[in-house]
Amino acid sequence: MPNYHIWTIGCQMNKAESERLASFLEQRGYQATTAAEEADIIVLNSCVVRQSAENRVVNKLHTLRQLKKLHPGLTLAVTGCLVNSDTAALKKAFPHVDYFFKPGDWPQWLEKVTLGQVLPHPSNGRTVSVYVPIIQGCNNFCSYCIVPYRRGRERSRPIDEIVSEVQELIRRGAREIVLLGQNVDSYGHDLPDRPDLADLLTELNTVDGLARLRFLTNHPKDMTRKLIDAIATRDKVCEHISLPVQSGDDDILKAMRRGYTVEHYRQLVAEIRRRIPEVALSTDVIVGFPSESEEQFRRTVDLLSELRFDTVHVAGYSPRPGTIAAGELENNIPVAEKRRRLSIIEQLQESIATEINARLMGQAVETLVEGKTRGKWRGRTRSDKLVFFSDTGDHLGQLANIRIEKTSPWSLQGKLGKVA
Numbered sequence: 001m002p003n004y005h006i007w008t009i010g011c012q013m014n015k016a017e018s019e020r021l022a023s024f025l026e027q028r029g030y031q032a033t034t035a036a037e038e039a040d041i042i043v044l045n046s047c048v049v050r051q052s053a054e055n056r057v058v059n060k061l062h063t064l065r066q067l068k069k070l071h072p073g074l075t076l077a078v079t080g081c082l083v084n085s086d087t088a089a090l091k092k093a094f095p096h097v098d099y100f101f102k103p104g105d106w107p108q109w110l111e112k113v114t115l116g117q118v119l120p121h122p123s124n125g126r127t128v129s130v131y132v133p134i135i136q137g138c139n140n141f142c143s144y145c146i147v148p149y150r151r152g153r154e155r156s157r158p159i160d161e162i163v164s165e166v167q168e169l170i171r172r173g174a175r176e177i178v179l180l181g182q183n184v185d186s187y188g189h190d191l192p193d194r195p196d197l198a199d200l201l202t203e204l205n206t207v208d209g210l211a212r213l214r215f216l217t218n219h220p221k222d223m224t225r226k227l228i229d230a231i232a233t234r235d236k237v238c239e240h241i242s243l244p245v246q247s248g249d250d251d252i253l254k255a256m257r258r259g260y261t262v263e264h265y266r267q268l269v270a271e272i273r274r275r276i277p278e279v280a281l282s283t284d285v286i287v288g289f290p291s292e293s294e295e296q297f298r299r300t301v302d303l304l305s306e307l308r309f310d311t312v313h314v315a316g317y318s319p320r321p322g323t324i325a326a327g328e329l330e331n332n333i334p335v336a337e338k339r340r341r342l343s344i345i346e347q348l349q350e351s352i353a354t355e356i357n358a359r360l361m362g363q364a365v366e367t368l369v370e371g372k373t374r375g376k377w378r379g380r381t382r383s384d385k386l387v388f389f390s391d392t393g394d395h396l397g398q399l400a401n402i403r404i405e406k407t408s409p410w411s412l413q414g415k416l417g418k419v420a
């Protein structure tokens with residue numbers, strides 16, 4: 001049997017793409033290998049959102065040059081955000097790579113190299129929680145972001161295609177589906193009849209065997225009341241929303257070209273919490289954006305203290321060549337200052353998450369069991385909190401009732417109760 005090896009870095013979109021690619025290759029008789037030197041096909045799923053990620057991809061490509069010399073029959077392909085429209089330049093820089101293909105384009109490319117033989121899908125051990133991309137690309141052009149240039153304009157997948165894929169994943173053991181897009185709130189505007197994410201959630205909510213539905217990432221300027229309503233009323237849709245704010249200052253938001261104000265964001269959070277009282281919210285923040293003053297940074301800190309998110313992902317600004325911010329704005333906040341701001345937010349969030357999670361002490365939480373880590377079962381609550389418990393039974397893929405006995409800002413631990 002021929003072997004394949006997929007190397008992935010970057011966001012959930014990349015991980016989802018790699019999972020689908022793996023499944024596609026397995027349907028055609030390929031077998032996964034963790035050793036690149038044993039593979040007949042190697043796919044690098046790349047990320048260039050930060051310079052450090054791009055460096056890792058380039059280093060990996062240089063290492064594979066040697067392998068390609070030793071095994072000239074090896075097919076080497078690169079996908080992900082490194083692949084822009086100028087594939088000629090990429091081919092020149094990396095002549096040992098056989099194929100460069102944009103995210104989402106892989107089926108056409110693969111037909112050329114696979115055996116052309118469709119085998120039954122392996123029914124063994126697919127993951128309990130599976131990512132399903134619903135929309136590729138982004139039309140927003142936030143000033144710091146390279147994604148629209150690399151992934152192109154938005155392209156939604158039709159509802160019936162997504163429903164069929166979800167049904168197949170459930171048949172193979174998935175219990176939870178995480179719908180993915182750079183901006184899931186734009187879903188459907190390019191399809192006939194213009195369905196939206198609320199329509200898709202309503203449709204998927206009826207799929208038998210599906211226990212939970214999630215989706216990432218929302219855009220504060222595009223999230224609608226109709227969607228908030230769908231989350232509140234569709235029982236499989238989890239009460240967890242990822243809503244990147246990026247800054248608590250209106251002028252910085254304007255320079256970021258985010259398309260909303262702090263007040264709009266505040267109102268949106270209030271509306272979400274009114275309709276879905278038990279909701280968990282996570283957000284993303286960039287510190288040290290060009291010319292961000294101490295006062296502007298403090299507004300972000302104040303907003304985070306006020307809104308009290310369950311999770312905050314914070315990053316220091318890093319310019320990406322080709323973006324509006326990199327071209328027009330000076331990266332004038334020193335690295336040490338970015339680190340200081342980052343650490344202030346991390347410490348604040350640690351204390352907020354400690355308090356939020358401590359409230360779960362003694363409560364029973366429904367946990368979808370996803371696997372084991374260091375001998376303990378690991379799962380997530382509907383609000384996306386990580387839960388660990390010990391038990392000798394097999395709980396993979398089950399909804400377990402866990403009584404929480406220990407909490408920390410990052411996870412919960414408890415004891416198994418009744419199993420659903």
Ligand code: SF4
Nearest residue numbers: 138141142145147182
């Ligand atoms: S919404 Fe903004 S940050 Fe998100 S992918 Fe699109 S351009 Fe990038």
